[in-house]
Amino acid sequence: MKLSIVIPVFNEEAHVEEIVRVVQSVSIEKELIIVNDGSLDASDQVIREKILPHYGNITYLVHPQNRGKGAAIRTGIDAVRGDFALIQDADLEYDPKDYPALLAAFSDPAVQIVYGSRFLSGKKVTNIFHYLVNRFITETGNVLFGGRLTDLETCYKMFRSEILKDLGLISTGFEIEAEITCKALKKRLKIVEVPISYRGRNYEQGKKITWVDGIKAIWTLLKLRVSN
Numbered sequence: 001m002k003l004s005i006v007i008p009v010f011n012e013e014a015h016v017e018e019i020v021r022v023v024q025s026v027s028i029e030k031e032l033i034i035v036n037d038g039s040l041d042a043s044d045q046v047i048r049e050k051i052l053p054h055y056g057n058i059t060y061l062v063h064p065q066n067r068g069k070g071a072a073i074r075t076g077i078d079a080v081r082g083d084f085a086l087i088q089d090a091d092l093e094y095d096p097k098d099y100p101a102l103l104a105a106f107s108d109p110a111v112q113i114v115y116g117s118r119f120l121s122g123k124k125v126t127n128i129f130h131y132l133v134n135r136f137i138t139e140t141g142n143v144l145f146g147g148r149l150t151d152l153e154t155c156y157k158m159f160r161s162e163i164l165k166d167l168g169l170i171s172t173g174f175e176i177e178a179e180i181t182c183k184a185l186k187k188r189l190k191i192v193e194v195p196i197s198y199r200g201r202n203y204e205q206g207k208k209i210t211w212v213d214g215i216k217a218i219w220t221l222l223k224l225r226v227s228n
Helices: 016-025 043-054 069-078 096-107 128-145 161-165 176-186 211-226
Strands: 003-009 030-037 058-063 084-087 113-117 157-160 191-195
Touching (some): 003 016, 003 069, 016 096, 030 043, 030 069, 043 058, 058 069, 069 084, 084 096, 084 161, 096 113, 096 157, 096 191, 128 211, 157 161
Parallel strands (some): 003 030, 003 084
């Protein structure tokens, strides 16, 4: 069973080669779909010169201009050909060694989506501000859509591919994480969570999500709650 790994990239020249190396080291059948979302640094050069010549399982797609993480993810989803699909940030915050644990949850045929939760381990993995924002967004989503999730904003969401393609995603920014969960819960899809490791970056290290994105996530939850 093949896993399709969608990797949105924006200004990650310092990390993209390493994340691809780590992803490729995981012993599962896979394809990588790298979407360069209009990077202004040397990401394109690194991908073309240091990555693509060494691997035959990579599809490389480029947005001429930056369109946002959600747009990059949607472009990647269109190219998915595997049985399962996962979104992998290029910034090394999430560890691809957790893939087997996520895949293992699909041994239950009823499971349609698996979330990797950063908080089930009980360890402190983010600063207090990001933790509280995440908890607020997660609990808002749970109340509005009847969920029981601990980490709505996790990047590690793994799907049976046909489920992901059928969600009809429209977001262009970070709010796509909220949209995915809203639409999955509205469809009453079975989501399970498994604990994962996480090493958060700070803004000096290149972290891009801000409090503005938190507001957009809440707005997305509210908007989709009243929509058909």
